[in-house]
Amino acid sequence: MIRKNDASLQLAEMLARHEQLGYLLLDSDLRIFNINSEAEYIFGIAKNEVLGCVITDLFPSLKYSEHITCIKEALNGNSRELRDLTLGPFSVFSSELFRFSYLPFKENIDENTNVLMLVKNLPKTAEVFNPGGKKFEFIMDEIDVGIWEVDMKGYTLYLNKSMCSMLNLSSVNDIKGKAYTEFFTPRSIESMKRQHRKGVKDVASVFEGELISGNGKILNVMIHGTPLFDDSGKVKGYIGTFTDITLKIKYQRELKNSEERFRMLFEKSQRANLISKDYKIILVNDALLKKFGYSSADELIGKSPTVLLALSSVETINERIRKINNKEEVENTFELFFSDKNGNEFPAEVEITYFELADGKSTHISIKDITDQKLAEEEIKKSEAKFRSLFNTPMIGIAFTDSSYRIVEANSKFLDIIKYTKEQFEEKEIYWKDLTPEEHIWRDDIAVQEFLKNGFINPYEKEYLRRDGSRVPVFVASAILGGINNTGVVFVIDASELKKSKEEANKIAEELSKFLYMASHDLKGPLASVIGLTMVAKNEVKDAKAIEYFSLIEKCTKKLDSSLVNLMKIIKIKSNVFEFVEIDFRKLVPEVLDTLIYQQAYDLPILELNVELKAPFFSEEELLVSIFQNLFENSIKYKSLLRKLLIKVTVRDINDAIEIIVEDNGRGINSKIINKIFDMFYRGDYDSKGSGLGLYIVQNGIEKFNGSISVRNIESGGAEFHIILPRELTRS
Missing domain, CATH: 3.30.565.10 (Histidine kinase-like ATPase, C-terminal domain)
Structure with a gap:
């Protein structure tokens, strides 16, 4: 198949068509992969019969002719030409003479070289093949490949329209007096000098360069260059075709950068990663080696990724492959069991992505150990079971609240406290403010701030409005549920019985305080009298012993008076007055x-x-x-x-x-x-x-x-x- 975007082939086809040239295209194995009608006529063969055939099998005599030498030279990058020869080696008996040209060509630098074989039936006076001649100028201007011809001094002899467009010139006149080197980057000029040295040896060349257009824009181009010879066989200049590959180079660079970023992320990732191609591992990261207990990537490269699977997951992966082959939809993320080098199994989350690398389609497999997650899930299940038993307790009211402070779920005890049936609770949305009397709203606001700041609310006392309009005293506490912001669980205890007990205890304490106060008051009067009389007696009595006794009485009564004062202070504190x-x-x-x-x-x-x-x-x-x-x-x-x-x-x-x-x-x-x-x-x-x-x-x-x-x-x-x-x- 002809590569339509190859500049040399486009030009060869046009020249062959207008010069009545026959041509054959040979690959590096000498197989014919294209031939035009003129060549069919010259060699007496049919295109549909010879495509894919090795030319030396088709024409065995070629093996012993100088044609095979020229073909091999072209495969090595050297152009060769044979003149005034018959078609004898091609099993065609004719007295006519032909010119044979063997030109190397390839689309990219890294591709194998192919051979373009041109055949021309020569008249009595042979014409020199000159693609820059006037008769081909119209044809060359119509192709979308740039053509540039220069002399030995580097000055331009010819530019076609596409080349002028690349250089941002209106015509070839804009470049007169300027050497071609003014339009190339220094790196490209060095490359061209190396190619010119090949040209002196009659070698055609293919290379990439950077072209500077008239507006300063740099274009990446693929150049197919070849020397031009005069009648004496001396190089008189150069001609080349230029294909704009700027976008192609841009995409290649982006792909390369993307691959480098991917490789860095791949290698530094904490997850175990591998890349496979054709069901064979071609790359693993350090995290995978560590997780599976391998000391070197060589232990895994070339093996199937299934060597990492536990036996219990082999059937699962086979079923997945079956679905893929049947073009059924499959999840890219799923769970499997894996086994390390020592046979220890563990559950893992697997994520599979498919992508194109420079060398073809590959598969990226990322493995995350979820052992801790599974253990946590088991603990959560146990915890849920315990909480469910707590939730159903007849002792404590429990309700769940969302971020808008709506009651989303409640147990039977909570509904009993607020006097709602399950059906009545589910009939409409109930918010905490609906249950709160106006005088308790300020305390709830403080509790909400505490809830948002600390993640919990310390128990506090308030009242709820029941469905029938009555009130019930309660103790309330709350906490944020782990991992769910602003969503929590509320615990409520009916304080009615506690209130009764507290009221009775307060009544007893009040009566006791009254008694103590009255007793203290009744004692304080006599004590004051005793203290006063003692002081008078000390002044009137002259007996030393009596004075000593009165002093002791005064001291003891003052101490008792101080104790009574302190006792009255305690009573006042306890009575909240x-x-x-x-x-x-x-x-x-x-x-x-x-x-x-x-x-x-x-x-x-x-x-x-x-x-x-x-x-x-x-x-x-x-x-x-x-x-x-x-x-x-x-x-x-x-x-x-x-x-x-x-x-x-x-x-x-x-x-x-x-x-x-x-x-x-x-x-x-x-x-x-x-x-x-x-x-x-x-x-x-x-x-x-x-x-x-x-x-x-x-x-x-x-x-x-x-x-x-x-x-x-x-x-x-x-x-x-x-x-x-x-x-x-x-x-x-």
Whole structure:
């Protein structure tokens, strides 16, 4: 078959047609793959009978003639010509003389060389074959291949229209006075010089070059060049055909770059990859060798990819091949079991893609070990079974919510809490806001922010609106389901019974508090009288022994009075009776310390106060007075005898709360008892004169406001108390 895009063949056909030339096309094995009608006539053969035949089998005498030498020379890239010969070697008996030309040609540089055999019946005066002559100019201008003829100095003698178009010239006149080298890149000029050296030896050539057109654009061209000879056989110039292969080169480069990128991804991929061609492995990456336990790619190259399969998957892959052969549709991604070199089987996800490389169609097989995924799926199934049993529990209400806060599924207990039947629940879409009374919306908004930020909601108390309009108290908690953003599960406990129990407990606590308050109040009056009478008696009685007894009575009654005061503070804290006012720490702290020093006749300590609050702080003033009073009293009791007592108080903002730090330079707290100092009635040592309620009152008051208190010893001496009090709770 004639290669229609080969410039030399197009030109040969035209010349043969208009010069009455016969031609045969021979491949590298000397097989005839094309012949024109003129050659059929000259040699007395039919085209349909000789195509594919070896010419020396068709004409055995050629083996012993100089024709075979010329054919072999042409296969080596050298043009040869025989003149004034008969057709004897071709088994044709005629007295006419013929000229035989043997020209090498090929479409691409990397293709095998073929032979164009031209035959011309010579008249008495032989004509010189001159493709640049005027009689062929019209023909040459009509072909889409560029033709360029130059003399030995490199100046242009002829350009056809296609060549002018490539050079962006209007006619050959635009190039007069310019050497052809001005239109080629330096690299191409070097290539042409090498080809010219071949031309001196009468060798035709095929090579690629880079042509610079008149507008500066560079074109990639395929050049078929050959020397031109004068009557004496001397080279007088060169002629060549030019085929624009710019797009072809571009595609080749893109293909090469694509192949390089693919190879890099292929080799660096963490997945096991192989490429096969004709069901044989031709390339594997390091990840595959490592996964399957092979030390070298040579152990797998040339083998079928099925050597990597476990026996249990052989039938699966055979069925896939059967479907492909029957042109049935198959998935490109599927699962199989594989076996490594030691026989250890594992499940894997397989992805197969088909693609074209420079050397033909190939198959890319990517293998991903999914052992962990399968184990996780099994665990998920077990977890789902456990959760399903939890979901069906009659103890806890469970509901699933989507990203729009719609309840998408609920168990029987949840539906019972809100008084919906399964059918009623499925009738319409229900959102959490539909179940929430207006006064609880603010708390739900806080819970949603907590849900989005932390992935869960700590349990909190609220009410739900039931379908019949009644309300039910509940405890609610929630968490985001793993891997599903903004989608979660909500756990609900009916707090009705707990509410009843709590109300009963509060009632009992309230009655007990009233009793203790009344008892304390009833005792406080007589105690005050006893203290007063004792003080009067001490002033009137002169007996030393009596005065000592009255002093002991006064001391004991004052201690009992202090205990009653502390007990009343505890009762007040437990009863939630508070009055919130704005706290001025710069005023309150010094006043508490001054009062304490005045009442107890303590030495005056040094006070360092630092208050750094950006906004007002509201709290129960009496409670804060009690906190500072007990902490200061503790610092004074356990002061160091070696240095002046220093008390530092710092009040500052910390997130949505305030932090109070009370630090002294006293003796500190024994490490063995530091964890017990907040216990009720606990005293640090046997000599302590306190009731053991001071720090207990401090801790209870702070915890009542969801705050916290901690203590530590300072290395340089003394103790440091840290108190956190939330702002929001104290405001509310």
